[in-house]
Amino acid sequence: MNKKCRVHPSHGHKRHALLMICLFAFALTLFVSPVMAKPLYQEQVEQSEVSDKALKKSLKQVKEHKEIKVVDDLSVPPFHKRAVLQTTKKQPFCMTCHLSLPHRKNERSRTFMNMHSRYIACETCHFIPKGAALEYRWLAYDGVDAGKLIAPRRAVEVSVETPAKSERKHTAQFKKREPLAPQPGARISPFYNDVPVLLFKETPFAKDIEKKWEDADETQRAEIKAQLHAPLKKKGAACKECHGKRTPMIDFERLGASATQLKAIQNNIVARFFERFKKEDERIRIDKLL
Numbered sequence: 536m537n538k539k540c541r542v543h544p545s546h547g548h549k550r551h552a553l554l555m556i557c558l559f560a561f562a563l564t565l566f567v568s569p570v571m572a573k574p575l576y577q578e579q580v581e582q583s584e585v586s587d588k589a590l591k592k593s594l595k596q597v598k599e600h601k602e603i604k605v606v607d608d609l610s611v612p613p614f615h616k617r618a619v620l621q622t623t624k625k626q627p628f629c630m631t632c633h634l635s636l637p638h639r640k641n642e643r644s645r646t647f648m649n650m651h652s653r654y655i656a657c658e659t660c661h662f663i664p665k666g667a668a669l670e671y672r673w674l675a676y677d678g679v680d681a682g683k684l685i686a687p688r689r690a691v692e693v694s695v696e697t698p699a700k701s702e703r704k705h706t707a708q709f710k711k712r713e714p715l716a717p718q719p720g721a722r723i724s725p726f727y728n729d730v731p732v733l734l735f736k737e738t739p740f741a742k743d744i745e746k747k748w749e750d751a752d753e754t755q756r757a758e759i760k761a762q763l764h765a766p767l768k769k770k771g772a773a774c775k776e777c778h779g780k781r782t783p784m785i786d787f788e789r790l791g792a793s794a795t796q797l798k799a800i801q802n803n804i805v806a807r808f809f810e811r812f813k814k815e816d817e818r819i820r821i822d823k824l825l
């Protein structure tokens with residue numbers, strides 16, 4: 536049929552084909568793009584059904600929830616304090632309610648988890664839906680390309696200096712290394728069909744939630760909290776899911792890791808130590824680490 540048309544092209548056929556292409560393109564913009572563009576996290580929030588049990592728990596949390604204010608004007612200067620708290624152009628949606636250093640409860644892991652939040656998106660650890668194959672890429676939260684997917688730093692094999700004789704083996708672990716992030720403010724983020732699954736604070740959906748949260752009473756807040764957290768993982772990803780050798784959830788080579796960097800991630804001494812904890816109240820002891 537196609538061949539015939541090319542051999543004996545007629546205006547009628549051409550116009551017909553053109554019209555079909557136009558219609559098809561129009562239909563695509565109408566139906567496909569809004570669906571594709573919606574971040575997976577938002578889609579799952581909207582589709583989640585909240586159980587009575589989850590709602591009850593949420594209400595209890597909301598009642599106990601306290602807004603945390605970071606006090607800047609202390610009469611005595613705090614001993615441990617960064618000069619400036621890093622802010623990025625793009626803020627995660629989660630920051631509408633959580634602090635930029637959100638982990639407080641688990642004394643053992645909170646410092647490490649807060650450190651990771653600087654270069655790993657909240658959703659990478661907290662939004663791991665079943666059945667959706669997510670890909671992890673670098674997303675710029677800052678700089679001229681804020682909000683966009685960015686290429687990894689080229690994996691260049693940096694020669695590791697041989698440690699001086701006096702240096703013990705473990706101190707090499709704590710040497711300054713090139714960061715994996717290709718630029719400051721870049722975070723490893725989940726993508727689905729090349730679209731980031733996460734939301735930034737200024738997207739319409741996030742703004743709408745922020746407004747509703749401000750105006751809501753406790754019962755309404757409990758509903759909002761339960762709905763937003765239904766697709767989230769309460770206990771983020773464990774150390775070994777990224778620092779382990781067996782089934783890493785993230786392809787670090789694709790993110791620009793050199794062989795040396797990959798090895799350093801897989802042999803991370805602190806992560807290995809964490810896997811050895813058995814009891815909730817066990818603490819890291821420096822003498823056991825060294």
Ligand code: HEC
Pocket residue numbers: 596597599600601628629630631632633657658661744748759760763764767768769770771
């Ligand atoms: C509209 C406010 C709001 C937003 C937005 C929000 N949270 Fe929360 N989140 C809460 C409240 C309230 C709690 C209850 C505990 C508390 O008081 O901090 C909570 C608790 C949690 C918990 C503890 C487990 C649980 O379900 O109770 C995790 C983990 C969490 N949030 C992660 C996130 C992540 C990740 C995002 C972004 C994708 C996010 N939250 C966005 C309000 C919010």
Ligand code: HEC
Pocket residue numbers: 627629630633634635637638639640641644645648651652655656657658659660661769770771772773
């Ligand atoms: C590297 C992984 C990782 C990243 C990145 C991460 N989390 Fe978590 N998060 C965890 C783990 C693991 C826990 C469980 C800690 C525990 O209780 O043992 C947790 C617990 C929490 C909790 C409940 C416990 C608490 O201390 O209040 C909240 C709330 C939370 N995360 C919010 C966030 C937000 C918001 C972000 C982004 C700014 C984020 N997380 C980024 C791994 C991560």
Ligand code: HEC
Pocket residue numbers: 644647648651654655659660708709713714715716772773774775776777778785800803805806809
């Ligand atoms: C979602 C993946 C992920 C999870 C989960 C994760 N990490 Fe990491 N972690 C990384 C990446 C990626 C780096 C390397 C960043 C770089 O080299 O710039 C890193 C770096 C570190 C470093 C710093 C290494 C250094 O020398 O700079 C420590 C320490 C660490 N992780 C400990 C932990 C511990 C402890 C846990 C669990 C409580 C954990 N990590 C969970 C991805 C993860």
